[in-house]
Amino acid sequence: MEYKGVGFILAFCSGLMNAWTFYHAQTFATVQSGNVVQIGYRLAQADWTPFWYSVGAVLAFGLGSAACGFVMTDNLKAGHRFTSAILWCECVLLTVIGILSVLKIVDYPIFALIISFIAGAQGNAFHKDHGMLYGNVAVTFVVQMAFNFLAQSFFKKDGIHNESNLMWAGVFFLVLFGFALGGAIGAFLDMNVFDNLSLFTASAAFMGLAISATRSRTDADPAPGATFV
Template structure:
């Protein structure tokens, strides 16, 4: 929150918050997350980002003594944590070197490359569906730890429970207290809707369309649009802060 306050004090020729904190782009990131979750749920029976769901599946697998039921979600939880750790490494060395503010771009580039590989036929002959889902969980961990600011508010693009909670919290604060809270409610609802749209497309296209595993290329395309958008925005606003 201190970072956001310092940004607001900068000269007026700079934007008020980092590029990836904008509501529309936060919604696109949530769409990418939702499409990954919908895809892994349909194809592998586990979630890429909803870790509470994976914990339930893990516990259920333990209860019925089915190793496949509990090993797969357990691995998913662990690799999600590894993805988050990799983002932490990116941020650590970026802050330590003080030479670049574009570590978030490296995260997106890594996501795009991995998604293109997972959506290709190249890996299909070597990896099972649940193993592809593990790679997607790794990607989700990177993304979740990289982008978590929505203007001056904190949100989780992989923590959907938090989005629902915040949406209803600010809805009733807006009705009972200040009307300005209704705008905050709308911001959270917009991101939540983006996740739902992405989840629908990821699940439906993986099951009903001929896209199948190529559905992941749609997710990669969304993230690529973010890269192009940040590049164009940087040219238009040279003083804009890009890091998240």
């Protein structure tokens, strides 16, 4: 889960999930800074229904992170991997939401809360590139680090782990590209091809990662501990 390509795929899936929730429920699935701003904005407008949607998204994201923390801790104490279990849960939940949404069984805002829960779990479980912290569900930090390493590359060739600063800049720019690409493709699919196809696309990507992690001969979990610099 610390491979560069995996970071891109996770960010791509985040973009897909955000495209769905923003289009159907006017909330963000992963970008909680956006939801917090919406809370204040809608509070000032006394627009109560969207206000509670945004509050619910933030709480759901936090609960997803907490639940993931419990799962990770419990599995690590037992000497088990947690990556495959979390990826399969993401895959199954998004597939179920997509099917129910197509059938119009539950309102979109409820599904948006569940997707925020999924995003919270993803963000807590997978947030490193060979030991270096990054974000695949919220990208403010990614933007900061991408341009920081780009600037550092003009002064010093090697940076973290004696690896090229330009390479590190590329890692973070790749994550940004994945996030934006997921949002663009997700919006296009849902609006022009087949509604909810963004969720099925993200589910398929999680399935591929889960299968790869399950079949891996080495430990697929992110290494414990991390560094910012």
